[in-house]
Amino acid sequence: MTDIKIYAIWDAGVRRFHWINVLCIIGLIAIGVVILNAKLLGVSVEGKILLKTIHVWIGYVFALNLSWRIIWAFIGGRYSRWSAFLPFRQGYIKETRDYISNFSSGQAKQYLGHNPLGRLAVTLLIFLLFVQAVTGLVLAGTDIYYPPLGSWIANWIAAPGIDPATLVPYSKELYDEEAYKAMRAFRKPFITIHYYGFYTLLLFIVVHISAVVITELKEGGNLISAMFTGKKILTKSPEDE
Ligand code: HEM
Structure with a gap:
């Protein structure tokens, strides 16, 4: 008989972060795409x-x-911490190999926190953010x-006699030409990385999103609703209890 157990995993701190992050990223991407295509869309300077x-x-x-x-990754609940998800602890590679082979053979192991691939994904995501x-x-x-x-920056590029506090974007007449050029060179690697x-x-x-949906279908553990309720429902004994 399957032994179904409910575990409280994601604390309110993690859930609040996750959904605020999703909303911000949707907004940032939407506006970012318009900024990227501003010329094509005929957007004015203003x-x-x-x-x-x-x-x-x-x-x-x-x-x-x-x-x-x-900060919460230092002080939050057990599954919110760096120690729960950074993929550097001893035996991580072997654990990942085992996880993938079990998953592929339809015998996926269940985890309270992130599974080994999830740990890698979350670390890369936080780094990218x-x-x-x-x-x-x-x-x-x-x-x-x-x-x-x-x-x-304004102090750096303001032309002689111009109050840096009054600088406005796209107003070359207010800038010192050489300083502006140097500032644009300083900016270049940042815009390229962004x-x-x-x-x-x-x-x-x-x-x-694909990984979460596939994992939920194959491994169970109601990953998606857990990010709303904080609770996971597992049918097997978890690997990281
Ligand atoms: C997930 C987070 C973010 C995404 C996906 C994102 C996306 C983008 C994109 C697509 C562009 C247009 C790039 C281009 O014109 O070449 C852009 C531009 C810009 N972003 Fe972000 N951004 C993010 C976070 C931020 C943050 C946190 C800030 C500052 C608080 C910021 C400030 C800017 C500024 C000032 C520009 C204008 C650069 C330009 O002149 O094009 N972004 N962003």
């Missing part, structure tokens, strides 16, 4: 500045939520002179 400003405000919420999750947040915060400074670097980070994230999102 429109572009507005889009970037909204993108940055959502970005602040996203970056704060992510920072909070990084962190990269998007850091590069985005630099771009907020170089593009619209917003914090945390905005006033430093741009490729965006495409990598799109790919990750597809993989993440």
Whole structure:
């Protein structure tokens, strides 16, 4: 007979982070796509500045939520912690191999926290989100002179006699030409990483959602509803109890 047990796994901290993160990413991607295609869509300069400003405000919420999750990984519940999901502990490779072979033969093992592949995926995802947040915060400074670097950038590029606090984007007459060129060179690697980070994230999102659906169908454990209720329902004895 199958022994069905209910376990409280995802604490409120993880669930709140997850859904705020989803909402922010939808907003950031939607506006990011419009910024990317601004020329094609005939968006005016004022429109572009507005889009970037909204993108940055959502970005602040996203970056704060992510920072909070990084702290929560030190102080949160057992399954929210780095120790529960970083894929570096001893025996990880063997555990992953066993997990994949059991999964492929239809005998998937069940986990309370993330399964070995899930651990790798979550680590890569958090790293990618962190990269998007850091590069985005630099771009907020170089593009619209917003914090945390905005006033430093404005001081750097303001033409002699121009108050840096009055700088507005796309107004070359207010900038010192040489300093502006140097600032654009400084910005270049950040926009390149932000741009490729965006495409990598799109790919990750597809993989993440497909993996969750396939795992739920093959392994059980109601992964999807657990991110709402925090509770997993398992039919086997979990590997990581
Ligand atoms: C998951 C998170 C994020 C995604 C998917 C994302 C996506 C994008 C995309 C697709 C673009 C257009 C890139 C281009 O024009 O080449 C963009 C631009 C930009 N992003 Fe983000 N972004 C994210 C987070 C952030 C954050 C946290 C901030 C700042 C708080 C930010 C600030 C900016 C700025 C200022 C631009 C304008 C750069 C330009 O001139 O094109 N982004 N973002």
